[in-house]
Each structure stands twice: as structure tokens, then as C-alpha cells.
Amino acid sequence: MNERPPVDALIPPDEVPPGNVPSVARRLAFYQRAGGIVVPFMTAVLAFVMGGIVVAVSGHNPFTTYWGIFKGTGLDWLIPGLHASDAATNLQQTLIVATPLMLAGLAVAFAFRCGMFNIGGQGQYFLGWYVAVIVGSTFTGLPGPVLIFLAITLGALGGAAWAGIAGFLKATVGAHEVITTIMLNWIAIWVGDYLFGVNGPLQVAGFNPFSETISDKAKLPVFWGDPVLQGLHIGFFIAIGMLVVYWAVLNRTTLGYEVRAVGFNPEAARYGGISVRRNYFLAMAISGFFAGLAGAIDLLGWKFQIATADIHQSQIAFVGIAVALLGRNTALGTFFAAILFGALLTGTSTRNDALTIFSPELAGNLSLIIQGLVVLFVGADVLILYLWNARRKLRAGPRKAQA
Amino acid sequence: MIDPAVAEVQERPAMLELVRDRRNVGIAGIALGVIAAWLTLPPVLTESLVAPLIVAAVAVAAGVYAILGNERRVGWGAVAAGVVGAAGAALAVQSSSDHLHTVFVWGALLGATLRFATPLVFAAIGGMFSERSGVTNIALEGMMLTGAFFAIWGADKTGSWAAGIVIAMAAGGAFALVHAFFAIQLRADQIVGGTAINFLALGVTGYLFISIYGSNGTPSLSDAESIPDITIPGLNHIPPDRFGNFLNDAIGQLNLMIWIAIGLLFVSSIVMFRTPIGLRIRAVGEHPRAADTVGISVYGVRYGAVTLSGVLAALGGAYLSIGFVHSYNENMTAGRGFIALAALIFGNWRPFGAFGAACLFGFSSALAQRLGPAYGSQYDTLFQALPYVLTLIAVAGVIGRSVPPAASGRPYKKQ
Secondary structure, eight states: OTTSOOGGGGSOGGGSOTTOOOOHHHHHHHHHHHHTTHHHHHHHHHHHHHHHHHHHHTTSOHHHHHHHHHHHHTGGGGSTTTOOTTHHHHHHHHHHHHHHHHHHHHHHHHHHHTTOOOOTHHHHHHHHHHHHHHHHHHOTTSOHHHHHHHHHHHHHHHHHHHHHHHHHHHHHHOOOHHHHHHHHHHHHHHHHHHHHSTTOTTOOSSSSSBOOOOOGGGSOOEEESOGGGTOEETHHHHHHHHHHHHHHHHHHSHHHHHHHHHHHOHHHHHHTTOOHHHHHHHHHHHHHHHHHHHHHHHIIIIIOSOBHHHHHHOOHHHHHHHHHHHTTTOHHHHHHHHHHHHHHHHHTSTTOGGGTTSOHHHHHHHHHHHHHHHHHHHHTHHHHHHHHHHHHHHHHHHHHHHO | OOOHHHHHHHHHHHHHHHHHOHHHHHHHHHHHHHHHHHTTSTTTOOSSSHHHHHHHHHHHHHHHHHHHTTOHHHHHHHHHHHHHHHHHHHHHHHSOHHHHHHHOOHHHHHHHHHHHHHHHHHHHHHHHHHHHTTOOOTTHHHHHHHHHHHHHHHHHHHSOHHHHHHHHHHHHHHHHHHHHIIIIISOOOHHHHHHHHHHHHHHHHHHHHHHHHGGGOSOOOOGGGSOOEEEOTTGGGSSOGGGSSHHHHHHTEEEHHHHHHHHHHHHHHHHHHHSHHHHHHHHHHHOHHHHHHTTOOHHHHHHHHHHHHHHHHHHHHHIIIIIIISSOOTTTTTTHHHHHHHHHHHTTTOHHHHHHHHHHHHHHHHHHHHHHHHHOHHHHHHHHTHHHHHHHHHHTTSSOOOOOOTTTTOOOOOO
16 A cells, blocks of 8 residues: 555646646645635635625525524534524434435545546435335335345445446546436436326326335334434434545545546546546446435435425435535535535425524525535635635735834 | 540549448438338338338448448447337337327427427527637526526516516626636636536526515516517418428427527527637637737637627527516426537537537427327326437437537636
8 A cells, every 4th residue: 555656646746737727636635735624614604694695685684594594403402501492303304414415425526536527416316215215115025124224225326327327428438427417317307207206107006196105114213303203313324434434435445546546637547557437437336326325315214205296306416516515525524514504404494484584485595595605616716715815915914014 | 625434434433432431321321210210100101110120220231331440439320220210110100190190290390399499509509609718618507597587587577578588698698707707717617617607596596586476486478578479471381281281380480589599500600610709719719828829818708708608598598488488487497508518519519510409309308298198198207308318328429529629628827
């Protein structure tokens, strides 16, 4: 392991021709060094401030709105003596949402580390749903733990296969993964609509566009809160475990080394004897594995059944993009970003009746705007660094004048 | 004076060249694969599979011939077309001729193809300007959605569709300016920036839609608020009658915007390839440093091109909301911006190429719309996936590999 050079050493800094701009990965590495935790933090703050301006412009009070959202997240449970009575259930909700967000974030992050942008997390997530609901409602004769293991594993592999199509096309004919993954999203949506829709082959008996409900044995055990009222299920720990797996695979295995090398500079990696094509395919499939896992865990954890209307409404894996970008594609960053966005989504969801000042549909779109701003600012690290440096210069300015 | 015999000898190689060029054979194979399926449909409607299978076999043979001559892409395309054509023919022979007659009304299908293709054409032409100037624009989707919302809002507030279109163009241009600022000035990653614009557009339009119209949806549009259809009289007297008023069904009553889109094809083609402006855009997209050296403002050209792309994408969205569907719902563009991008790539970053690809996707949407009712509602949704599957196949590059502008997606730093 020691004879491998660090990934940065593969590209001499002065080899980049003038006018040629570093790749996404290079850029990310750059501001990882330059900005530390400051950049993502400021990004989030800036996005929330601008979201507040939108709220204010549309004639609502941004402070009471954000306070309402904060109460809805249940994060006040952490403040002893101050929290409302429903804080615990709200916090369970936040963590239930954060669970798939961590995994969807990892799905985006892993592909990013290989220099690819996986926007198809949503379709891969749906494959996790479909496979898990089929397994969970078909093989009901199996003992509970076996059934859960089978449903989760096959669901994740379904996501891996779906993303693998995009990876395969990227590796063989160079089809751009952004377009292929988005198309695969829509194909997954309509196939699901067909499978579980009225008169579809997997529709539950009756006239409603629903799938079968999974067997009680296949439901993930709840460890905090009331199972009837959607308590926090053990999928949360699976997600945490996957954060560790992600870190270990990227930083402690040959595969991770190759993936990162390809992400830094495919040409240099190829020159160094790494099969770029193989890594494109593998990175995409692993990325889809995380997203499929998110779908399977959601289904076994609290959904239990698919309604075709849900297929058209779910946006969870798109939020994963913002999670990965804000978390700078690191395991720890993804964890905190997932908690942040999980809180945001829970705080602005329609189930939150604390939001009487601000209709939940509006709040839901507000969280979309904040996501958009986060992605926009993260992409423009230059802007954040510029603002940060300007502040530093301002502070340094008077001192220089004294000297 | 040339001896006739000599002239004949000189001509013969030219004819032979045409057949010897394995690429042409492959393209003919693709066409034969389509014809194989077409034979089983009205008006020919062969009852037996013999003729279609022979034609399909010839298509596959042509494909193999092309592959052996190293024309792999076209060759595999022909093989695929032959196999798919044979499968389609087999399916069509199985189903009743009544069904086929209700689905394959060619005039109506062509009309619907144009209706579905038009939003894609606007966005794809917009994308062409942006990408040719070196800025990847996956935010077309969001700009289109912005256009769709602001068109209906503008038409509703002012009572005039024309004002609605202008407001939509302004809104799309504004979003494009944001993308341009981040992509050009701040040199942010253009894919990430574009994704952000898509999120923002979804959030902003959704926010405004709920806060203005609530859960009731947009009000129904009056005639003054919808983009009018252009009726061409007298087309139903023009043969061929056998196809059932073919011309009248196809182009007798199309929306104004469809004709504008077709006009735009010619205009954009001339601007891009026959004027100094187009030359500058292409120079900036291929080699920004060289363009800078001869005094072309790289930033200026890119700002202009990206803004124009937003304006055009918004036009496509405006057609969608106040010309085609006559209402608005959240995320109504449903990935059309991305399909437009695929059409652009498939069409090799050229207006008429993009138009051809857009028509292919439009045709699959039109077909899906007609197949569903004929074959039962459960298949309705499955056919909805058709345009996306086709896009996937198209991007995978069955026919010809596309070469993007050299500097597309690369920010430029002035020195």
C-alpha cells in the first residue's frame, strides 16, 4: 500500500495548460484545502439568508417562518427544558428522512469521486423500492431476518444494475451520464407506474393503483418511538454503516484509489495503467447500489407499499445531490448535510401543522429553492472563496495600515 | 468531343462507388428495417409476415456487410433496425386491423409529431447557441419550465398571449443570465451550475404557482390568452385522398408557434453558418484563446449566446403552456429540456439535425398517445417511457458519433 503515490502526485500542477480549467474533482480538492469547513458552512448560511429574502419578498415574516420550520424539525429536542411535547416524534421523522438522504448523497458522491455526475439517483432509488416491495410481499415464507436481508440486498443490486446501464454506456460508447441517468429516471417512473398502476401486472387486487403491502416480517424493527406512528427504524444504522464503508472503500482499497485517480485525471490514470472504462462502470454501479439501498430501506422502514402517485412525487434522491455537494463528497460531510436537509424537508413537510403561518406547499417549494441555492453556491466555490478572502483582506487591511 | 463509350466508363465507377461505400449500404439497411415494420401497417397492411421478414433480413444483411467494412455504428444500427422492424411487424400482424387503423392515421400522427417536437426544437436551438459558444447548458429544462409558468402568468395578468410570450422570454433570459454569470464570470462547473438552475426554477415556479394560484390550478385561458392556431383552408381537397385527408390532418391546423419554430430553423441555420456573428460564436466555442487574440470578446459572445438559449428555451415552454396544453402544472416540462439536449447531440449540434431528432422523439410521444387508448389503459403508461428509451438509445449513439464543440463545458480565463 505504501508504494502507491498519493493521487495528487499523478498530476504535476504545472502540467495544466493555460486557459484550461481544472476538472470538478481538482476544483473540489482545491477548495477542500483552501476553505475547510468554512466554505460549506457559509454556503448553507448564504442559501438560507437568500431563502429568507424570498419569504420576505412574498409578504411573510422570515423569522417566524424559519422558527416554525425549526420547531417542525424536532431539533429543539436537543435543547433540554425548551422543547415542545412533539419534539421527539419530529426528530424521529427528521432522522427517518436523513437516512435515505445519507445514502442518496453517497450515491452522488461516489460517482463524483470518479469524475461523473449521477443525477439518476432517483431512478436507482425507485428500483430499490420496486425490488424490495416485490421480495417483501412474495417470499413471505422465509424467516424475518433472512427476508429483510434478501429484500435489502436485492433492492440495492437493482439500483446498481440500473446505474450500471449508464456506467456501461459511458464506458463503451462515451454516452454522457447526465443525460442517460435522467432518461433512466423517467423510464423507472413510467415502468413503476405501469407495474403497480390500475390493471398493471403487480397491482394489488382491487381498483387502486397500489402495490401489495410487504409482510410484517419484512418490516425493519423500530428502536426509537412508536412503531405505529413511524418511529425511527434500524435502517438509520445501516446508513451510518454505509458512510464508514464509503470512506473505507475510497481511502483504503485499490478500487477506491483507482476511482479517485480516474476522477482526478482520466488521461493520467490511463497512462498509469488504470482501466478508466472499468472504473467508470464500477463507480456507477456502486453509486447505484447506495441509491438502491436507500430505496429498499425506505420501503422496508416506513413505506411498506408503493402507490403510483408516490412515484411521481418522490424527490428524495435529487436532494441527495445537494447533500453530496454540500458535504463535499466526504463521509462526514454527507452525514451532516443529510441531517441538515432531512431537518429542512421535515420542517417544511405537509405533516407539520406548526406551519400555520406559512402554507406547507409553499414551504416545500422554499426547501427546493434553498437546495438550488446550495448547489449553485457550492458549484461556484470561487464566489464563496472570494467573499471569504475579501473579509480576510478587510480585517488585515487596517493592521497593514498601522505598520 | 468525348467519346460516348469513354463517358460511360467514367460514369460507371461513380455508380459503383455509391454501392461500394459500406456506409451508404448501412444507411439503406436502417431504412429497410423501418420499411419492414411499415409494410404491416395501413395503408399497405400485409396480412402475412413473409414480405416484412424478407425485407428485415435484407436490412440485417446490409448491416453485416457494413460491419465487415468497418462501418460499425451504421452497421449495428442496420442490424438493430432489421431486428426491431421484424419484431414490430410480428406484433402488428398479431393485432387486429381495426386497432392499427385507429392508431396509424398518418396525417394525424404527423401533426401530433410536430406538436410534440416543437418545444424540443425551441430548446434544442437555444442549446445549440449556448453549446456552440462553449457553455454546456443542462439548465434548458429549468429555463423551459420558467417560460411555461411565466407565459401563463403573463397571459393571465395582461389578457394577451403576446405579452405572455414576452414575459416568458424575459424570465427565461433572466435565469440564463444567472447561469451565464456563474459559468462564465465565476467559472463554476457548468453541469453543477445547470443542475442548480433546474432546482431553482422548479422551486421558484412552484413557489409562485402555489402562492398565486393555490391549489385551484391556473384559470382556463380565453382565446385572447392562448397562442392561436393557424388554419390553412382548402387542404382537404388536395390528394392523396387514400391517406385520409393527409395534408389537412397533418398541417391544416397547427399552432402559430410550430410555424415559428420551423422558421427559426432556417434563421438559426443561416445565422450560425453564414454570418459573421455565427462565425464568432463558433470560434469562441472551438478555440476561445484564438478568438480572443483576434479581438473577439469571449465573455461577451458567451453571455449573449447563453442568454439567447434561455430566451429560446422559454419560448418552447411558453408554447407548451399557452399554445399546447392550455394550463400549467408543477414540473410540467417533465424532462423535455433534457430530451432537447439529447436531440441537439443526436443532431450533431446543427439546427436541421436537431429538428430531425426532435421529430423522432415527437413521433414516439405521438405514437404513445395514440397507442394507449387503442390497446388498453394499462399500457398507456408504459408507452409514456418510449421517448425516454429512444433518447437513451440515441445518446448511446447508434447512428454516427457526435463531436461536440471543442471548448464546450470549459470555462475560459482571460489573460
